[in-house]
Amino acid sequence: MPDNSISNPKKRLSLRKQDERIAWLLLAPSLLVIILVTVWPIIYSFILSFFVAPIGINQIRTFVWLQNYIGIFKDPAFWETINRTLYFTVASVTLNLILGLAIAQLIHSHPWGWKFIRFSLIIPWAVPTIVNGAMWRWIYNGDFGALNGALMQFGFIKHYVPWLTLPSLAMPLVILADTWHTMPLIALILQAALAGIPEELDEAAAVDGANAWQRFWKIRLPLLRPALLVALIIRTVEAFRVFDIVYIITSGGPASSTITMTFLTYLYSFPYGKQGTGAALSFIISVVIMLLALVYIRLLYRPEEN
Amino acid sequence: MNKMVRIFMWVLSLILILALVGCAPKQTEVVTIHVLTMDQAGLKSAEIDQIARDFEAQNPDIKVVMEYVGYDYVHDKIVLGMAANPPAYDAAMVDVIWPDEFIKASYLLDVTNRVTPDMKSGMFPASWNGITRNGKVYGMPWLMDVKYFMYNTEILQKAGIKAPPTTWEELVDQANTIKQKDLAEFPISWSWNQKEGVVCDFTVLLFGNGGSFLDASGKPAFNDEKGVQALTWMKQTIDDGLTNPSSIASDEMAVEADFLAGKSAFAVNWLFQYSDSNDATKSQIAGKVAFAPMPVFAAGASAGIKGASVDGSSAFAIMATTPYADQTWKFLSYLASNEVQIKYSAEMLPVWQTDFEGEALNTLLASNPNNSVTVPAFLGQFPYANERPTVPYYNEASAALQLAIQEALTGVKTPQAALDEAAAKWIELAGK
Numbered sequence: 001m002p003d004n005s006i007s008n009p010k011k012r013l014s015l016r017k018q019d020e021r022i023a024w025l026l027l028a029p030s031l032l033v034i035i036l037v038t039v040w041p042i043i044y045s046f047i048l049s050f051f052v053a054p055i056g057i058n059q060i061r062t063f064v065w066l067q068n069y070i071g072i073f074k075d076p077a078f079w080e081t082i083n084r085t086l087y088f089t090v091a092s093v094t095l096n097l098i099l100g101l102a103i104a105q106l107i108h109s110h111p112w113g114w115k116f117i118r119f120s121l122i123i124p125w126a127v128p129t130i131v132n133g134a135m136w137r138w139i140y141n142g143d144f145g146a147l148n149g150a151l152m153q154f155g156f157i158k159h160y161v162p163w164l165t166l167p168s169l170a171m172p173l174v175i176l177a178d179t180w181h182t183m184p185l186i187a188l189i190l191q192a193a194l195a196g197i198p199e200e201l202d203e204a205a206a207v208d209g210a211n212a213w214q215r216f217w218k219i220r221l222p223l224l225r226p227a228l229l230v231a232l233i234i235r236t237v238e239a240f241r242v243f244d245i246v247y248i249i250t251s252g253g254p255a256s257s258t259i260t261m262t263f264l265t266y267l268y269s270f271p272y273g274k275q276g277t278g279a280a281l282s283f284i285i286s287v288v289i290m291l292l293a294l295v296y297i298r299l300l301y302r303p304e305e306n
Numbered sequence: 307m308n309k310m311v312r313i314f315m316w317v318l319s320l321i322l323i324l325a326l327v328g329c330a331p332k333q334t335e336v337v338t339i340h341v342l343t344m345d346q347a348g349l350k351s352a353e354i355d356q357i358a359r360d361f362e363a364q365n366p367d368i369k370v371v372m373e374y375v376g377y378d379y380v381h382d383k384i385v386l387g388m389a390a391n392p393p394a395y396d397a398a399m400v401d402v403i404w405p406d407e408f409i410k411a412s413y414l415l416d417v418t419n420r421v422t423p424d425m426k427s428g429m430f431p432a433s434w435n436g437i438t439r440n441g442k443v444y445g446m447p448w449l450m451d452v453k454y455f456m457y458n459t460e461i462l463q464k465a466g467i468k469a470p471p472t473t474w475e476e477l478v479d480q481a482n483t484i485k486q487k488d489l490a491e492f493p494i495s496w497s498w499n500q501k502e503g504v505v506c507d508f509t510v511l512l513f514g515n516g517g518s519f520l521d522a523s524g525k526p527a528f529n530d531e532k533g534v535q536a537l538t539w540m541k542q543t544i545d546d547g548l549t550n551p552s553s554i555a556s557d558e559m560a561v562e563a564d565f566l567a568g569k570s571a572f573a574v575n576w577l578f579q580y581s582d583s584n585d586a587t588k589s590q591i592a593g594k595v596a597f598a599p600m601p602v603f604a605a606g607a608s609a610g611i612k613g614a615s616v617d618g619s620s621a622f623a624i625m626a627t628t629p630y631a632d633q634t635w636k637f638l639s640y641l642a643s644n645e646v647q648i649k650y651s652a653e654m655l656p657v658w659q660t661d662f663e664g665e666a667l668n669t670l671l672a673s674n675p676n677n678s679v680t681v682p683a684f685l686g687q688f689p690y691a692n693e694r695p696t697v698p699y700y701n702e703a704s705a706a707l708q709l710a711i712q713e714a715l716t717g718v719k720t721p722q723a724a725l726d727e728a729a730a731k732w733i734e735l736a737g738k
Contacts, residue, residue, distance in 0.1 A: 055385055056411030057626065142552030143564060165554035167716050253500030254554050255712040270382045272702040
């Protein structure tokens with residue numbers, strides 16, 4: 001019997017179109033849910049950002065065009081918050097990458113117990129962020145905290161220190177708590193990428209006289225670039241949007257020294273009841289994150305390496 | 307089996323099924339109401355759950371689902387809950403500082419016509435003031451609370467102090483004595499973290515110095531000389547090592563933890579701290595706690611200020627869009643009923659002024675060992691409860707003041723500069 005699908009192009013297209021139609025039909029319910037739950041709220045928030053929208057039932061919403069955005073940009077507190085958030089992001093991502101890479105390299109070298117190390121990385125990552133925040137708040141507690149206890153035991157301090165009351169230290173401590181929780185993901189991504197690099201490249205370089213640092217810098221790191229890009233983008237987005245760990249450990253204090261962009265968005269949207277301003281802030285966050293992602297892609301993405 | 311027999315069997319089955327369904331007892335519709343409250347001051351969650359179960363036993367057509375969160379989360383959960391229709395909660399605890407905002411947002415049901423004459427005349431007028439605006443009532447009184455001054459009798463005795471302080475200046479002297487005798491590293495504990503608690507404590511001190519939040523024309527007055535003195539005093543007690551520096555990151559629960567562990571000699575807190583302090587399973591100072599009238603500043607006393615504290619009362623309000631207003635009001639009426647309030651008066655004194663008179667007072671005093679102490683303390687302190695401003699933008703205004711106080715306490719700004727900035731923000735908010 002002749003193969004109609006090859007000899008009859010019209011029938012081949014029709015079958016393909018039928019497949020596409022069936023595919024769209026099967027995808028339609030999921031797409032509908034995604035549009036309703038994700039796309040529509042984003043569009044609605046964007047529209048809301050051009051209104052003065054107080055919380056409440058049947059409240060009058062006044063169209064103010066860009067006034068919400070202008071008001072935000074004119075507020076010195078906004079710029080302080082952006083600085084703080086960038087500080088958190090840069091510090092957290094840098095620590096994540098350095099520690100994550102170091103641990104990935106450690107696991108990759110297969111020391112004794114490397115499987116246990118890799119398994120135990122899951123634990124900090126698996127702890128819910130709220131639980132993580134509550135745990136670290138107790139560790140940092142000025143009267144009963146484990147940090148004070150340990151430092152006193154080793155003789156580093158003579159008196160307990162109220163860590164979370166010091167504006168200069170509160171943010172670094174939150175960054176540390178966040179790094180403990182998020183670094184394992186980076187370590188695992190990079191370790192998986194390291195495992196994919198052929199050993200022969202390393203061996204050949206060693207034969208040619210390259211030392212360990214040269215092999216790492218010239219061979220492994222360039223080949224890790226795609227994984228690094230993924231890790232950077234994931235962590236940067238998460239770090240810039242940080243909220244829950246700040247909410248639990250410091251609630252933005254002391255003296256607002258740990259208020260980040262998302263926390264500010266939360267304050268305007270709920271305690272202050274100004275949903276238009278909250279929506280505008282959330283879009284500013286989105287734009288900044290997109291710009292950061294574009295910068296990374298520009299700097300790190302090399303299609304030919306893929 | 308032939309076709310006729312099969313048809314017959316189907317028809318017979320259908321008749322039997324219909325007959326069985328018809329004989330089934332008719333189900334009464336049970337309405338479930340959801341109520342949100344705090345798990346902090348006032349009654350404990352286990353006690354409120356028991357009240358709900360007792361109510362359900364008397365009202366089998368109503369099921370009550372309680373939800374408990376820390377005080378600092380209640381406001382946001384109400385706002386979130388009201389975004390749904392029907393709302394996530396049929397009733398919620400409303401703090402004394404929220405009604406103006408929530409009434410403006412049309413969140414609260416007007417229950418003026420549901421309030422009985424007995425309720426109106428039997429409960430303290432002050433308990434209705436918190437949820438009454440322009441003659442309309444928006445809730446059921448629940449908790450009348452004020453900040454109290456408590457002290458550790460054993461520490462004072464060991465320090466040779468014969469009586470608790472009557473002024474804040476005396477408190478400093480006594481705290482110094484206690485510290486010098488190594489009886490407490492930090493004799494005083496406060497809830498000065500960047501939340502509403504710090505504004506409550508500032509209210510106590512501000513009014514105790516003869517100050518106020520607003521002047522006669524409605525403009526901010528807390529940044530005047532009296533307010534700056536109060537804030538300067540707060541900072542000084544930290545710098546002098548008398549106030550626990552952790553107070554800058556502490557809430558009322560942390561103050562209680564310090565006090566119950568015997569680490570502080572003086573603590574300013576809500577009533578719940580007293581019953582917990584006498585619970586030997588939680589407290590290391592059971593039986594060693596006493597109330598004293600809240601001190602005032604010497605300047606305030608000279609100006610005739612006899613007492614100063616802060617009103618922290620709350621009510622239960624019905625959410626405006628609930629489909630179960632009748633059932634919810636029934637539950638709230640039970641919750642606030644005399645019999646329930648007397649039964650659980652160890653944790654929360656009744657809002658019924660009739661319970662504080664004549665034979666009813668004896669019943670109240672006898673209903674719990676703590677009441678012989680807490681009732682006089684309440685009657686002595688509540689008349690001096692001061693209100694925070696009742697404005698719809700209070701949350702944002704309070705946030706500005708919280709930041710100012712924290713900036714002063716951490717040394718980021720001087721008290722004057724910090725309070726001036728907060729005052730400017732209040733003027734901006736009032737103008738919008």
